[in-house]
Amino acid sequence: MQVNINGIETRYVLSNEGGGPWLTFIHQLGGDLSVWDQMAGYFRDDYTVLRYDVRGHGHSAVAREPFTMRDLADDLAKLLDALGAPTTHVVGLSLGGMIAQQFALDHPSRLDTLTIADSTGGTPPENRELWNQRAHTARSDGMEALLPSTIARWLTPDFQAGHPEAVEPIREAFARTPPEGFAMACEALRDFDLRGKHGAIRLPTLTVAGRHDTGTPPAATQAIAQAIEGARFELLDAAHLAPVEQSHRFAALLESFLERRV
Template structure:
């Protein structure tokens, strides 16, 4: 399904068989809504589940202009408005976790609870050149050129060996991501910093990190839990994509958190 959000044709999938409270899942950089397919299966009977593609990812278009993480949060706020959602439990992975934090800060009325997965509270200065280099490299060589290196960061060697079909599907999604969409999003990540407002978040908050995540070390995620009053922090035996690697543990953890947030 498609809606025009802030002049952008946005793809979304809405599963509302359960007719319960809204849950929105936000995907990672160079991903799309398919990373949440399994979670949608777990939660669709008890919740109204929304997944969508970020600007310039999957089947969502992008304007030629630069954008920020705040802009991506504004996109989600408008999408929820247009779909008639009073508010939603917000679950974000990687860049999606950055968007989730900004939604909780800038559009608190839209957020029932906040779950941040594999995301930091800010991008440190020494990490910013890495994202700039990735943006430049993808503009020159395309997203297919980063598939192998990205999969090595996102998934542990043990998982990649045991689940080649999952690895293949995620790799294909990376390769399909439009180069300019990836580059603009990577550049948006460079300027991300939520530290000055996280202490003002008054929503129940769950922060999940992967013990083997080299891209976003779990200490960087714990900063969020330390800053948001009453936040819960959980460490899973995974790399960056803990909802994929540890899907059963993640779904059980999230399910318990959402039931307690009702």
């Protein structure tokens, strides 16, 4: 399904077999809503599961102008408005986790719980140039130039070798991401920094990291939990895409977390 959100044609998929509380999944940079296929299948009998392509990713349109993480959080708010969802549980992976954090600060009354996977609370000044470089590479050389190093960071070698059926859709989604959409998201990520603001988040919060994540070290995700009162931190035996690599364990953690708060 497509809906125009803040001038952006946005793809979403709604699975509401259970007709239960809303549960929204937000994908990573260079991904699309398909990264959550397995989770949607697991939770759709008990929740109204929403997945969508962040602007400039998947089948959502590329923005005409630069945007910020606040704009991406507002996209989610407008999408929920369009679909008639008063509140939702939110689960964000990597870039999706940053959107979720911003959403929790800007729209606290719309959230039931917050789950953040393999994400950070802000980009340190020394890492900003890295995102400029990735944006430049995408624009000048295309997504294929970034693909090998990205997959190496996202998934452990053992998982890549043992689960090609899971790896290939992730590779394909990254390769077909519009370079300009990716680059603009890199620039929003470059400027993202909520450090020092997390104390204002007063929501049940679960954070999850991959032990072998070299791109976003587990300590960065743990720092979010430490900054939010009562938040919980879990470490899984995975790289950056922990909800994919440890899908059963992640689903069990999320199910237990949500059941206590529904």
